[in-house]
Amino acid sequence: MNKKEIYEHLANIYLDASLKSSKKKRNLSLSPRIMYTAMALSAVLLLGVGSFAVFNRGAKSNSSQLALFLHHDAAKINFNFDPAKKETFTINLKQLNLSKYKALAFSSRKTNPRDTIFLRVEFVNRFDEKSEVYIKDVSNKWRDHQIDFAKFAKLVDWHQMKSLAFSVEEWNAREKSGIVYLDNIRVIK
Secondary structure, eight states, X not given: OOHHHHHHHHXXXXXXXXXXXXXXXXXXXXXXXXXXXXXXXXXXXXXXXXXXXXXXXXXXXXXXXXXXXXXXXXXXXXXXTTTOSEEEEEEEEEEEOOTTOOEEEEEEEESOXXXXXXXXXXXXXTTOOEEEEEEOSOOSSOEEEEEEGGGOTTOOOOSSEEEEEEEEEXXXXXSSEEEEEEEEEEXXX
C-alpha cells in the first residue's frame, strides 16, 4: 500500500465516521420534536379521558335504573309439573342495597298462548324476610311489568338483599308444561 491509498483509506474511515455521527446528531435533533408531539398527544388524551370520567361519573350518580340481569339471551323458566311442583329462576343479589330504589321492572312472555300462568315474584333480604307478588296471566307476547316495592309489604329492610326469584307453581298454571321467558330485569329509582 502506498501513501495515497493509505490516506484515501483513512479519509474513508474518517468520512464514514463523521457521516454516522452527523446522522446521530440529526436524529437527536428530531427527537425533541417527537417528544413534544408525544407529550401534546398525551395531554390531549388525558384531558379527554378525564372529562369523560367526570361526565360519566355524573351520569352514574343520576342513573335511575340498575340492571339485575344482563345476558344476551332471555332467562328461561322451563317448567314440567309431572314430578315437580315449582320451577324457579333466581338472581343472587349478593347483599345489594336497594333502599334507594322504588320499583322492580322486567319483561316476560310465555310460549303457549292457551296456557294461563301466574308468575310469582319474590324478594328475600338478609334476615330471610320474604315477600312475594303475583303477576296475573303472563302474556304470550313480550310485556313490560313494573312492581312498586311497597307491594312487597312483608319486607321492612331493603339495605342488604339476598335474592330475587321468579317462580311458576303447579297450582298457578293451567298446563303441565311450558316455558316462561324473562328479560330486562332491573330496579328503578
